[in-house]
Amino acid sequence: PQMPAIAEEQLRLPLRHGGFGLMDVTEHEADAAYLSSAALAHDAMRDGPPDFRPFTDGELAECLQAKWTALRAAMPPEADRGPEELDDIFIATGLPGMSRKVTRAVAQTRHDALLQQLGSTPGGAKDLARMRSCACRVASLFLDSLPTNRMLTLNDGDFVHGMRFRGGLSPLPPLDGEVICDCNARVKPGDVDHAMTCRHNADCWTLRHNIAITAWRRRVRAAGVSTSIEPVMRCLDSLYRDDSRGDILANGPGVDVYVLDVSFIHPSGVAVVGKASGEKGYAAEVREKFKLNKYKESVQGSYKVVPVVHETYGRLGSHAMRYLNTLAVSL
Numbered sequence: 001p002q003m004p005a006i007a008e009e010q011l012r013l014p015l016r017h018g019g020f021g022l023m024d025v026t027e028h029e030a031d032a033a034y035l036s037s038a039a040l041a042h043d044a045m046r047d048g049p050p051d052f053r054p055f056t057d058g059e060l061a062e063c064l065q066a067k068w069t070a071l072r073a074a075m076p077p078e079a080d081r082g083p084e085e086l087d088d089i090f091i092a093t094g095l096p097g098m099s100r101k102v103t104r105a106v107a108q109t110r111h112d113a114l115l116q117q118l119g120s121t122p123g124g125a126k127d128l129a130r131m132r133s134c135a136c137r138v139a140s141l142f143l144d145s146l147p148t149n150r151m152l153t154l155n156d157g158d159f160v161h162g163m164r165f166r167g168g169l170s171p172l173p174p175l176d177g178e179v180i181c182d183c184n185a186r187v188k189p190g191d192v193d194h195a196m197t198c199r200h201n202a203d204c205w206t207l208r209h210n211i212a213i214t215a216w217r218r219r220v221r222a223a224g225v226s227t228s229i230e231p232v233m234r235c236l237d238s239l240y241r242d243d244s245r246g247d248i249l250a251n252g253p254g255v256d257v258y259v260l261d262v263s264f265i266h267p268s269g270v271a272v273v274g275k276a277s278g279e280k281g282y283a284a285e286v287r288e289k290f291k292l293n294k295y296k297e298s299v300q301g302s303y304k305v306v307p308v309v310h311e312t313y314g315r316l317g318s319h320a321m322r323y324l325n326t327l328a329v330s331l
Contacts, residue, residue, distance in 0.1 A: 006127065007167045009114045015143060017111040018134030020163070028074050031067045032102035038064055039095035055091055071102070079105065119277075126193060126268040128277035130168055130313055133267040135280065138321075139166075139314025151218075166313065168192060196266040196312050205264070212262050213247050216308060220260075223327040225252040231259060236303050239296070246295075247308075253330035257303040258323065261291050266312045284309040284317035 013019020025033075038054040045052045055061050068086055075081045082094050115131065118124040133139065142162055147153040154162070164170070170190045178188045182200045195201060217227050231249035234240035236259070246259040267276040267283040276282040291307035309317035316324075 004169075006114065006118065006121075007169060009110065009117075010131070010167055013111055013114070014107050015140035016135060016137065017107060018131045018139070018166075019111075020166070021140075021143065026106055028071055029099070029103050029106055031071050033099040035064060035068060035071070035095050036097070036099040039091050039098075042091055043096075055086060071098075075102075075105070125273050125277040127168055129267040129273050129283070130166075132276065132278075132280045133283070133311045133313035133315045134166055136315050138316050139311075141314070151215075165192065193266065193268045197269045208264065209262060212264075212308075212310065216260060216262060217248055219324075220248070220250050220327065223253065223330055225250050225327070225330075227251070233259070233295070246305075253326055258306050259295070259303050260306045260308050260323075261295070262308045262310075263287055263291065264310045264312055267315075281311075281315060281318065284311050284315060288317045288319050 010018065011020045011022045012024040013021075015021045042053050042055050050056045055064055065086055069084070072081050072084065082090050086095075115128060118127045118131065121127070142154065142159075145152050170192050178186050181187050181194065181198060183198050185194060185198065187194050213229065217229065220227050228249045230245040230247065233244045233246060234242070236249075236257075247262045248258075248260040250258040250260060252258075265272070265283045265287045267273065269283070272283040272286055287309045288307040291309070292305060295305045306319050306323045307317060308320040308323070310320075311317075
């Protein structure tokens with residue numbers, strides 16, 4: 001089937017905006033790259049013959065000035081557009097970075113336009129929540145990580161499913177009509193959200209949860225921190241009278257003891273989609289607050305709870321990111 005126009009627009013966005021990083025160079029981006037390259041060549045030949053310097057060579061200099069005039073006119077008024085007439089100072093200090101500046105501006109404009117388009121479509125809140133969740137470095141790691149070991153490889157089927165899920169496309173063949181799930185919910189053609197929230201998929205959720213725990217233990221131990229699995233909370237804190245458990249006990253970094261609780265939340269789920277469509281990381285924040293309230297950290301300060309929350313599109317919650325940074329500092 002033909003790809004929806006919205007998904008095609010997402011393909012052209014950089015990874016940091018929740019896209020796929022496929023370049024679709026505009027005329028302005030091409031001109032900015034040309035001017036930046038000419039500026040670098042101009043500087044490299046500063047001790048050479050004048051005719052070898054692009055901005056002093058007659059016909060070429062006129063062409064470059066014309067491209068700069070057109071590019072400058074296309075920039076928004078609030079941008080730092082530089083001088084109308086190119087001079088040696090701006091050629092040396094401003095033009096070399098112009099390509100990156102223009103490319104980022106074009107990407108931001110495309111991103112804003114796509115979000116505005118999504119906001120005006122039926123069911124657009126779910127797509128907005130998806131885009132905001134995808135728009136972070138962690139969520140796109142599977143797209144640009146080098147497969148240097150088995151843990152960093154994906155088979156073709158998993159990669160296709162991941163790409164379709166990121167793009168808001170159903171990983172299943174198109175349905176002729178709606179079907180009735182075992183939970184009695186009516187699943188319409190192209191639905192990509194029900195499977196992520198249906199309680200009848202609890203076994204799959206458990207498998208995903210256990211895989212995530214294994215991955216986190218591996219990363220924590222790589223930082224030189226000893227771990228154990230499923231610590232019994234009453235052994236850590238006398239406030240607990242039941243047999244509740246955490247997911248990972250990490251003895252560090254430093255002298256601190258951490259209890260990691262791993263969980264997942266779907267940003268396009270009914271309970272959070274409203275605010276997740278307008279705020280990055282909202283779904284993860286909601287789950288973090290729930291987990292912290294559940295554990296009620298020890299008054300003795302004998303351990304620290306880290307709610308390791310994954311949004312299903314890849315974004316990590318702020319507590320998980322802070323713990324990762326703590327591990328990185330300890331290396």
